[in-house]
Amino acid sequence: MSTPPSIDDLLGDLKPEPQFGVRNGNGRYTMPLLPGEQGTKSGGNWVPRGLTSVTSLTSLLEDKTAVALWAEAMLLIGIGQSGALRMELLRAVSPLGGNKVGKLRESPELQHVLIGSYFEQDKKDESLAGRAKEAAGWRDAAALGTARHAAWEQYGESGELPDDQDARAHVLEIQLLLEEAGLVRVPELRERTVRNLEVKTAGRFDDILMSATTGKLYLADLKTSQRDQFFSMTSMDAQLAIYARSEWMLTEDCQGYEPGPRQLGVDQERGIIMHVRADGGPGKLVTADLTSGWRGALLARELKELRSAGTSKSTLDGRTWRE
Numbered sequence: 277m278s279t280p281p282s283i284d285d286l287l288g289d290l291k292p293e294p295q296f297g298v299r300n301g302n303g304r305y306t307m308p309l310l311p312g313e314q315g316t317k318s319g320g321n322w323v324p325r326g327l328t329s330v331t332s333l334t335s336l337l338e339d340k341t342a343v344a345l346w347a348e349a350m351l352l353i354g355i356g357q358s359g360a361l362r363m364e365l366l367r368a369v370s371p372l373g374g375n376k377v378g379k380l381r382e383s384p385e386l387q388h389v390l391i392g393s394y395f396e397q398d399k400k401d402e403s404l405a406g407r408a409k410e411a412a413g414w415r416d417a418a419a420l421g422t423a424r425h426a427a428w429e430q431y432g433e434s435g436e437l438p439d440d441q442d443a444r445a446h447v448l449e450i451q452l453l454l455e456e457a458g459l460v461r462v463p464e465l466r467e468r469t470v471r472n473l474e475v476k477t478a479g480r481f482d483d484i485l486m487s488a489t490t491g492k493l494y495l496a497d498l499k500t501s502q503r504d505q506f507f508s509m510t511s512m513d514a515q516l517a518i519y520a521r522s523e524w525m526l527t528e529d530c531q532g533y534e535p536g537p538r539q540l541g542v543d544q545e546r547g548i549i550m551h552v553r554a555d556g557g558p559g560k561l562v563t564a565d566l567t568s569g570w571r572g573a574l575l576a577r578e579l580k581e582l583r584s585a586g587t588s589k590s591t592l593d594g595r596t597w598r599e
Contacts, residue, residue, distance in 0.1 A: 297469040297480075297530040300326050305478035307471055308532060310524070327471065328580065330479030330518050334511040336576045424500050424552070428482070432466045449552055449559050450498070457561055459485040459548070462493070470522035470536045475577040481519040484537065485548060495520040495537060496548040497564075513569030514576060516547035520566055 294306045304326025309315055316324045427443035428450060430436075437444050454460065465484035471477070483496040495516050521544065525536040538544070547564035585591055 294320070294322055295530070296322065297478075297526045299329060302326065303329065303332060305329055305469070307469075307478050307526075308530075310533065327476060327478040330472075330477045330515055333475065333477050333576050333580060334514040334518070334573065336579050337511045337514055337572050338508060424554070425482075425498060428498055429467055432461060432463070432483075446552055450550055453550065453552075453559055453561055454485065458488045459494070459496075460488055462486050464528075465493075465540075469526040469530070470519055471524045471526075471533070472518050472522040473524070474521070475518055475573050477518055479515075479519060479522075481516075481537075482550075484540075484542060493537075493540065493542045494546065494548050495542055495564075495566075496550055498550045498552070500552055500554045509565070510569075510572050512549060513547075513565050514572035515569070516549070516564040517566040517569030518573050520544055520547060521570060 294300070296306055296308050298306060300306045302325075305328075306326050307323045309321055309323060313323065315321050424443060424446045427438045427440070427447050430438060431447045431451075437447060462484050467480060467482065469478060469480045472479075481495060482498045485494050485496045486492070487494070497512070497516055497519075499512070519537060520542050521538050522536040523538050524533040526532075527534050543566070545566055547566050547569075549562040549564050550559070551562050552559035
């Protein structure tokens with residue numbers, strides 16, 4: 277007797293084809309296979325489980341203490357500013373009774389209402405905590421940075437300045453910084469997705485710049501933080517180092533690979549951070565130390581694998597004490 281088709285088989289034709297070069301539902305990049313690589317168990321022609329994003333890997337090198345304190349402050353400010361959120365919070369916690377913390381830990385439903393789900397990043401904003409931080413304006417700087425990145429990318433594609441006054445001033449400031457340093461953008465080497473085999477990542481860099489005098493190529497990334505000095509250079513050095521050492525780059529149609537920055541001869545010791553402050557302060561070009569950054573990238577990869585091993589079921593199940 278033949279085996280009846282599975283639900284996956286019956287719905288196979290209805291499933292959308294994965295988009296290469298973009299992040300999938302678990303935050304990893306869906307990337308095509310290199311020659312000789314094994315696809316997914318279901319026969320998919322992409323790297324199984326996807327690849328860790330460069331920003332996710334290098335974020336392991338950051339000290340999150342200051343960021344966590346700032347997020348807590350935004351939460352308190354948002355609740356304080358919004359009477360509706362304050363009342364909703366009180367209604368949510370009032371049924372808990374005396375031992376509030378203990379009962380909160382036993383109630384996944386209530387946790388989701390208050391703080392969202394760790395495994396559903398896109399739904400965190402729906403929680404009371406997410407809405408409180410939204411009310412405090414915690415996304416304002418990030419939204420401005422995203423808009424300015426988009427303006428710089430659009431300028432690279434069309435060569436035309438944006439209509440928005442703020443975006444236009446931003447683009448002109450970056451362009452002036454590059455001209456003064458004798459650097460030019462390489463049209464076909466901007467906003468490209470790369471793959472690094474050694475640290476098992478994929479990511480999208482902003483630009484590869486060329487020296488107008490020497491012809492040397494440098495990996496460059498745009499940053500729009502409001503601080504004059506970055507809190508830490510470690511993760512940024514690592515990020516640019518991974519991009520510069522990436523062996524492969526997606527073709528422009530995203531269906532295959534072509535030689536990446538490393539094979540193109542991009543400088544492996546120095547990169548460029550184009551720092552244009554979101555608060556209107558003076559911009560500047562900052563040197564990224566790719567030698568130190570690569571050491572950080574390798575450490576981050578090792579740390580990620582240790583963390584994964586430490587949370588695996590086989591590790592946890594095998595830790596019962598025996599003589």
